[in-house]
Amino acid sequence: MYSEFFRSRGHQYRAAFALMLSLITxxxxxxxxxxxxxxxxxxxxxxxxxxxxxxxxEIDRQLFDxxxxxxxxxxxxxxxxxxxxxxxxxxEGASSPADVLxxxxxxxxxxxxxxxxxxxxxxEVLEQNIPExxxxxxxxxxxxxMRARVLVYSRERVNPDEIPTYESLAEPQWRGRVLxxxxxxxxxxxxxxxxxxxxxxxxxxxxAEGVARNLARAPSGGDTDQVKAxxxxxxxxxxxxxxxxxxxxxxxxxxEQRVYRQLGVVFPNQSDRGTHVNVSGAGVTAHAPNRDNAxxxxxxxxxxxxxxxxxxxxxxxPVKPGVPRSRVLQSWGDFRSDSLGLAxxxxxxxxxxxxxxxxxxx
Numbered sequence: 001m002y003s004e005f006f007r008s009r010g011h012q013y014r015a016a017f018a019l020m021l022s023l024i025t026x027x028x029x030x031x032x033x034x035x036x037x038x039x040x041x042x043x044x045x046x047x048x049x050x051x052x053x054x055x056x057x058e059i060d061r062q063l064f065d066x067x068x069x070x071x072x073x074x075x076x077x078x079x080x081x082x083x084x085x086x087x088x089x090x091x092e093g094a095s096s097p098a099d100v101l102x103x104x105x106x107x108x109x110x111x112x113x114x115x116x117x118x119x120x121x122x123x124e125v126l127e128q129n130i131p132e133x134x135x136x137x138x139x140x141x142x143x144x145x146m147r148a149r150v151l152v153y154s155r156e157r158v159n160p161d162e163i164p165t166y167e168s169l170a171e172p173q174w175r176g177r178v179l180x181x182x183x184x185x186x187x188x189x190x191x192x193x194x195x196x197x198x199x200x201x202x203x204x205x206x207x208a209e210g211v212a213r214n215l216a217r218a219p220s221g222g223d224t225d226q227v228k229a230x231x232x233x234x235x236x237x238x239x240x241x242x243x244x245x246x247x248x249x250x251x252x253x254x255x256e257q258r259v260y261r262q263l264g265v266v267f268p269n270q271s272d273r274g275t276h277v278n279v280s281g282a283g284v285t286a287h288a289p290n291r292d293n294a295x296x297x298x299x300x301x302x303x304x305x306x307x308x309x310x311x312x313x314x315x316x317x318p319v320k321p322g323v324p325r326s327r328v329l330q331s332w333g334d335f336r337s338d339s340l341g342l343a344x345x346x347x348x349x350x351x352x353x354x355x356x357x358x359x360x361x362x
Contacts, residue, residue: 049290050289062313063300097289099294106346109283113283146319151169170211178235179216179227180215193349205358218362224240282301302319
């Protein structure tokens with residue numbers, strides 16, 4: 001069954017991690033008395049796979065439990081931020097117990113690849129189920145869920161025809177009306193990277209400068225905070241990942257339902273390159289002690305049932321073609337997405353961060 005070794009907090013975190021590392025190190029030792037195949041990817045019942053995950057959703061736990069029920073492979077999960085997990089993998093080196101790295105944003109996955117923390121894998125299942133643009137061209141990582149970065153607006157104060165593109169938000173009429181999180185957030189960095197790829201650095205810089213001038217407040221909080229600030233009258237339009245809005249639509253909280261009823265959604269840039277999209281994804285770690293089980297888990301997460309459950313449970317788009325979207329996402333209809341290969345988001349991340357600094361977008 002699914003087990004979670006620790007969360008990032010205090011002495012419990014450190015003690016639990018030390019215990020996990022010692023147990024797995026012992027399991028790999030010659031005198032451990034344990035079947036060495038269980039630490040080297042055996043596909044027999046009772047084996048395990050160790051996951052370092054930035055995702056913190058209940059549906060992920062349910063999927064890991066289902067994987068264990070179907071395969072007999074126990075899923076051990078270490079939960080922390082992407083940066084903490086990447087740092088840990090670098091520190092642990094060849095002694096790392098991790099088999100799979102799961103994180104949000106293709107830019108982070110690219111960073112893990114560039115740091116030598118992932119290994120390439122070949123899988124007909126993954127190549128068939130995951131479109132080429134949602135995976136690393138060399139097989140180091142694979143997208144598992146997709147999200148669109150949309151414009152969310154006040155139904156009362158904004159005509160959606162005024163915001164057909166991301167570029168619209170840099171226009172003077174939006175001075176003091178735009179809500180968005182910090183430029184330090186990887187979602188914004190990847191979005192700007194996509195704009196660099198589409199229009200070049202000069203155009204991307206002008207856009208970042210324009211949005212920075214038009215902010216309703218200093219960047220604060222996450223995407224949910226931005227859309228709730230629209231309902232509170234702080235600003236009129238926000239940039240956010242769509243699943244945050246969809247979760248408000250499905251919420252049982254009357255206050256969140258009240259917020260949702262005040263919001264509209266625009267999929268920007270439908271007449272040109274399409275709406276920016278990104279993925280949550282996974283890769284097999286460079287020194288995975290249970291490589292075969294790691295591959296089995298990623299293939300499981302890319303199959304129809306897991307894709308459907310992710311779509312319904314977390315309001316994300318399936319990456320596998322043909323898997324139905326959630327009811328809420330279906331209600332917004334189809335949209336044209338940017339066809340950029342997502343590996344480019346990581347390749348252009350440094351340029352994006354530098355442009356944000358030049359634009360003084362905090």
